[in-house]
Amino acid sequence: MKTLIVYTHPNHQSLNDGFLQAVIRGCQENARIEDIEVLDLYEEKFDPALVFNEEKLRRNMHVDPELAKYREQIMRADKLVFIYPIWWGRPPAMLLGYIDRVFVSGFAYREGEGLLKGKTVVCVSSMKGPSLYPLLWLNNAHKILMRRALFRFVGIRKVKFFEFGSMESPKGKQENKLNKVYRYFQSVAR
Amino acid sequence: MKTLIVYTHPNHQSLNDGFLQAVIRGCQENARIEDIEVLDLYEEKFDPALVFNEEKLRRNMHVDPELAKYREQIMRADKLVFIYPIWWGRPPAMLLGYIDRVFVSGFAYREGEGLLKGKTVVCVSSMKGPSLYPLLWLNNAHKILMRRALFRFVGIRKVKFFEFGSMESPKGKQENKLNKVYRYFQSVAR
Numbered sequence: 143m144k145t146l147i148v149y150t151h152p153n154h155q156s157l158n159d160g161f162l163q164a165v166i167r168g169c170q171e172n173a174r175i176e177d178i179e180v181l182d183l184y185e186e187k188f189d190p191a192l193v194f195n196e197e198k199l200r201r202n203m204h205v206d207p208e209l210a211k212y213r214e215q216i217m218r219a220d221k222l223v224f225i226y227p228i229w230w231g232r233p234p235a236m237l238l239g240y241i242d243r244v245f246v247s248g249f250a251y252r253e254g255e256g257l258l259k260g261k262t263v264v265c266v267s268s269m270k271g272p273s274l275y276p277l278l279w280l281n282n283a284h285k286i287l288m289r290r291a292l293f294r295f296v297g298i299r300k301v302k303f304f305e306f307g308s309m310e311s312p313k314g315k316q317e318n319k320l321n322k323v324y325r326y327f328q329s330v331a332r
Numbered sequence: 333m334k335t336l337i338v339y340t341h342p343n344h345q346s347l348n349d350g351f352l353q354a355v356i357r358g359c360q361e362n363a364r365i366e367d368i369e370v371l372d373l374y375e376e377k378f379d380p381a382l383v384f385n386e387e388k389l390r391r392n393m394h395v396d397p398e399l400a401k402y403r404e405q406i407m408r409a410d411k412l413v414f415i416y417p418i419w420w421g422r423p424p425a426m427l428l429g430y431i432d433r434v435f436v437s438g439f440a441y442r443e444g445e446g447l448l449k450g451k452t453v454v455c456v457s458s459m460k461g462p463s464l465y466p467l468l469w470l471n472n473a474h475k476i477l478m479r480r481a482l483f484r485f486v487g488i489r490k491v492k493f494f495e496f497g498s499m500e501s502p503k504g505k506q507e508n509k510l511n512k513v514y515r516y517f518q519s520v521a522r
Contacts, residue, residue, distance in 0.1 A: 153385040190380050190425045195343045231481030232422065235380045235429030242425050280481055283473035291421030291470055 143332070144177040145169055146219035150226040150237040152184045157309055157316060161225050161266050164320045168327025175327075179215060183236050190239020204248030212244045221262050221332075222298075228269035228305075231280050232287065245296060256297020262332055263293055263301045266323055273307030300332065333522070334367040335359055336409035340416040340427040342374045347499055347506060351415050351456050354510045358517025365517075369405060373426050380429020394438030402434045411452050411522075412488075418459035418495075421470050422477065435486060446487020452522055453483055453491045456513055463497025490522065 147165055151158035162180070169175045183190075194200040204213075216222065226233045244250075251257055265288060269275070276284055285303055293301050304326075306319045337355055341348035352370070359365045373380075384390040394403075406412065416423045434440075441447055455478060459465070466474055475493055483491050494516075496509045 152381075152383045155386065184381070184383070188381075190429060191342075191374070191378075192419075192424065192426075193342045193374070196345065229382075229432055230428075230435075230485075231477045232428070234382065235425040235432050236382075238420075238422070238428055239380060239425030242419055245420075281471045281473065281476050283471065283476045283481070286471050287421045287473045287477075291473070295420075 143174050143220045144218055145175050145179070145221045145223060146215050147178065147180045147223045147225065148237070148240065149180060149182045150184065150224070150234055150240075152236075156227075157268060158225055158227055160316070160320050161268070161323055164324040165223055165225065165266065165327050168324045168330075171328045172330065174331060175221075177218075179219070181212070181215060183240055188236065188240055190236050190242070192239065192242040201247070203243070203246040206243075209244055212240070213249055216244065216258070216261075219261065221264070221330075223264045223266065225266045227309075228267050228276075228284060231276065232284050233267070241292065245292070250296040256295060259297035261298050263298050264304070264326075264330075265301065266304045266306075268306040268309045268319075270310050271307055273305060275307065276305065302326075333364050333410045334408055335365050335369070335411045335413060336405050337368065337370045337413045337415065338427070338430065339370060339372045340374065340414070340424055340430075346417075347458060348415055348417055350506070350510050351458070351513055354514040355413055355415065355456065355517050358514045358520075361518045362520065364521060365411075367408075369409070371402070371405060373430055378426065378430055380426050380432070382429065382432040391437070393433070393436040396433075399434055402430070403439055406434070406448070406451075409451065411454070411520075413454045413456065415456045417499075418457050418466075418474060421466065422474050423457070431482065435482070440486040446485060449487035451488050453488050454494070454516075454520075455491065456494045456496075458496040458499045458509075460500050461497055463495060465497065466495065492516075 147162065149162050166178060169178045194203065224237065226237050249257065267284070276282055285305070289301050304323055337352065339352050356368060359368045384393065414427065416427050439447065457474070466472055475495070479491050494513055
């Protein structure tokens with residue numbers, strides 16, 4: 143099982159880096175996972191602005207040579223892992239721009255048919271507020287957008303979420319959260 | 333009433349430009365609106381990636397000199413109008429990055445208190461799919477995130493949405509949609 147980790151946080155001195163290390167460590171101890179690749183969008187200085195116009199046609203985005211590397215990473219992977227903070231109830235613009243630019247028609251879907259079938263996704267997100275806030279106050283908007291508007295559309299039905307709250311609180315039980323993620327990847331079968 | 337229009341679309345040969353023109357025309361004919369400013373994020377080549385780290389502290393973002401112009405535009409405005417397409421059920425990364433970078437602690441909110449009280453917002457968004465799709469399939473995620481996770485948090489309670497579907501369909505009644513927006517701005521009181 144080949145795994146691509148897409149990491150989105152500007153600062154490695156953050157709990158998100160803890161999640162990244164927990165995922166990597168879990169994967170390394172999982173005999174089913176043979177290959178682990180990390181894409182650090184900030185380190186990569188990825189440009190999140192999707193541009194199309196008369197010269198740069200939208201219908202040619204799926205063969206844009208500048209993005210070939212990112213498409214190949216996705217094609218190679220059986221499992222996509224996204225690690226990111228929640229800002230304003232949703233992922234950072236950096237990650238959403240990666241999706242805007244890479245998950246385009248002709249690559250991720252074509253005429254309503256998802257082209258990334260068979261892959262699985264894990265999202266590890268964390269926020270400052272309490273973990274019940276998105277459910278009780280935001281109608282679960284973040285998960286719904288990721289699961290239904292994005293992944294199901296590109297053919298991915300197996301999506302697992304770890305959505306952690308109270309990340310800056312001393313009562314946040316950070317160690318338990320890191321361990322939960324680590325143990326999941328240590329034994330995940332698909 | 334001073335109005336700031338934040339326009340987010342890479343291509344002016346699009347229906348979004350039609351909405352921009354309709355908003356401007358309506359505003360110009362509205363005696364209550366004395367000042368119209370347009371911020372075209374793509375033309376501006378706005379960098380949507382929020383960066384913070386040991387050198388660039390998150391708590392100093394609200395005085396980042398690079399973004400002073402954008403903060404001043406918002407402070408001057410009584411009304412903020414956002415015009416954008418819906419991609420993957422939500423606004424383009426470009427607009428969300430503007431929010432990530434400009435609507436920061438110390439400027440847009442402080443210790444849970446919204447600092448942009450009294451301003452009003454209009455969102456004019458459009459999508460390829462049918463207009464009932466976000467309501468029936470996405471739990472209204474886009475509007476919920478804008479209204480509750482963003483605007484209410486910064487103190488803005490008056491938010492009006494125009495969310496148009498079927499934008500690429502010949503049956504989409506584009507003229508009616510443009511007219512609806514135009515007439516709204518022609519007579520809006522607050």
